[in-house]
Amino acid sequence: MATYQLTINGQRREVTTDPSTPLLWVLREDLKLTGTKYGCGVSACGACTVHVAGMATRSCMVPVSMLGDRPVVTIEAIGQDPVGKVVQDAWVSHDVVQCGYCQSGQIMSAVVLLKHTPNPTDQNIEESMGGNICRCGTYPRIRQAIKAAAQHLQ
Amino acid sequence: MIGSRTTGPRSLIVVFAAFVVCLVASPPQADQSKAAPSADRRSDGLAAWQQVYTVLTHQRCINCHTATNYPQQGDDRHRHFANVVRGPEGRGVPGLHCATCHQEANADSTGAPGSHNWHLAPLSMAWQDQHDQLLSSAEICRVLTDRSKNHDMDGPALLQHHAEDQLVGWAWEPGRGLNGLQRTLPPLSRPQFADATRRWVEAGTPCPPGKAGD
Numbered sequence: 001m002a003t004y005q006l007t008i009n010g011q012r013r014e015v016t017t018d019p020s021t022p023l024l025w026v027l028r029e030d031l032k033l034t035g036t037k038y039g040c041g042v043s044a045c046g047a048c049t050v051h052v053a054g055m056a057t058r059s060c061m062v063p064v065s066m067l068g069d070r071p072v073v074t075i076e077a078i079g080q081d082p083v084g085k086v087v088q089d090a091w092v093s094h095d096v097v098q099c100g101y102c103q104s105g106q107i108m109s110a111v112v113l114l115k116h117t118p119n120p121t122d123q124n125i126e127e128s129m130g131g132n133i134c135r136c137g138t139y140p141r142i143r144q145a146i147k148a149a150a151q152h153l154q
Numbered sequence: 155m156i157g158s159r160t161t162g163p164r165s166l167i168v169v170f171a172a173f174v175v176c177l178v179a180s181p182p183q184a185d186q187s188k189a190a191p192s193a194d195r196r197s198d199g200l201a202a203w204q205q206v207y208t209v210l211t212h213q214r215c216i217n218c219h220t221a222t223n224y225p226q227q228g229d230d231r232h233r234h235f236a237n238v239v240r241g242p243e244g245r246g247v248p249g250l251h252c253a254t255c256h257q258e259a260n261a262d263s264t265g266a267p268g269s270h271n272w273h274l275a276p277l278s279m280a281w282q283d284q285h286d287q288l289l290s291s292a293e294i295c296r297v298l299t300d301r302s303k304n305h306d307m308d309g310p311a312l313l314q315h316h317a318e319d320q321l322v323g324w325a326w327e328p329g330r331g332l333n334g335l336q337r338t339l340p341p342l343s344r345p346q347f348a349d350a351t352r353r354w355v356e357a358g359t360p361c362p363p364g365k366a367g368d
Contacts, residue, residue, distance in 0.1 A: 020263030042332055043255045043266065044236050056248075061255045061266040109249040116248035128249035130237030 004064055008033070009077035019065035023057075024048045026064050027074060035075035035104050039133070046132030049105035050074045056112040075104035083153065084111045090149040098136035106132045110146050119150055199357020205342060205350035206316075207291045210281060210298075212340040214325055216288065218273075221280035229338055231286070244274035260329030267337070269324035278303035295361035309355035317348035 003016045008031060015030045027033045027050070036059060039047030043058040050059045053070040078084035087110050090096075097103050106129070113120055113128040120128070125143050134142070209215065217226040225234040241247040246254065257268040281294050289297070297303055298312065307315060316322060326344045328337035342350065354360070 020261075022264055042264075046236075049254075055251055056254050058255050061261060061264045062257060063261050063263050066257045066259065066261060066268075113247075113249040124247070127237075127239045127241075127247045130239070131250045131254070 002065070004067070006064075006067060007069070007071040009073055010071070010080075015064065017064060020063050022060050023050070023052075023062045023064055023067060023072070024059035027059060027072075033074050033076055037101055037104060039102065039105070043131075044133070045102065046105040046109060047102045049108040049132065051078075051108060051112065054112070054115075056109045075108060078107060078111060081111065083114055083149075086152050087111050087114065087145070087149045090145040090152065094141050094145040094148060096138055096141040096145050098138055102132060102134045102136075103138075106134065106138075106142055110142070110149070114146065114150055114153065118153060120146060195357050196360045199354050199360040200362055202350045202353035202357065203295060203360065203362070204291065206347065206354055207294060209325075209340040209342050209347050209350075210294055211288050212325070212338075214328065214338065215340065216281055219275040219279055219281040221277065221282050221284055222286075225274055240274055240277075244276060245272075260327070262330045265330065265332035265334075267324070267329055267331075270320045272321065276303075276305075290364060292362045292364035295359075299359050299361060309359050312359070313348070313351050313355050316351040317344075 001016055002019050003014060006013045006015055006026070008027070013031055015026050017026060017030060024036060024038060027036050028038070036050055037047040038060065039045035041060050043061045046058065048058055048060040049056050051057065051073040052062065052067065073081070079088050084107070087107055091103070091107060096106075109129055109132050113124065117124050117128070122143070125146055129142065129146075210219075213229050213231050217228075217231055220226055222233075223240045224238055225240070226232060227234050236250075238250060238252075239247060241251075246252045252272045252274075255266050256272040257266065258270050259268050260266070261268060279297060281289050281297070283289060301307065304312070323344060325340055328339070330336055340347065
């Protein structure tokens, strides 16, 4: 066991856990931030996506010991980000969600996409969102929402 | 004394003549370095290259030296899962960057391999063709020594890359996969690989003749 000082959603949080524990379980079990979902546990679905130092990151794959001092943002705080707020609003206005399980990861990836690619093409969206799986098949609405958010941000 | 007085000038002439002959017979050291390698030196260099080639064509090296728009993975060199793509700089795309999963070190508890500066080799350094077949020894040698394709690396820089680059070194410390098993290692140890590269570089980085399939 080891103790880590983490920066989660702008707040310092102290966690004592096994160094090999994936960030996902620190967020969900220790910090009770359950908006980030466990899907596959092997980075194949994207449901656990959070931002680590601004980069979309599969929290199921990153042991807490490898975080260092990099700040983490989860779905709980993405609405405080200007781009994140626009993306969330687009998700609501386009009624993207069906079951919703994958959607926190979808939004986290979409926010990073739009921060780096303000006017994404269909190919940009397919490539950047290709690692986020939705069993409900909401892909067409996800694409529409991303394009609407991009338009709103311009 | 008389004898020495009479033979002295003759000796000087002989010594001077020998010096001139030596100058003619033995070109300066700088010229020697520019001379074409001897047959033995070239042969030794080619033998060392073949050792280097066995490492470069190990499946785990090819996985990142692809000619495709995506990395490969595993000993069977299958397409990287999760729809990962190369991206403009060989590091993925926003939202699905290499560092989305790959950290600065292997994460054996999750099975994700990692090392500093994780990325794909550029397409100019692909060691496979468009049909997923390995390039021949001659082809990879030519690619590797083409400074317009290899980030302008000369022989010493190639040696340093092979001997010291951290991401290259990951090949010998690949960690455990998702199945918990140790990933396979190249056929040579890293010191052996570096030594073979050094001998190849010292021989003037000779490349074998031949084309694809040779």
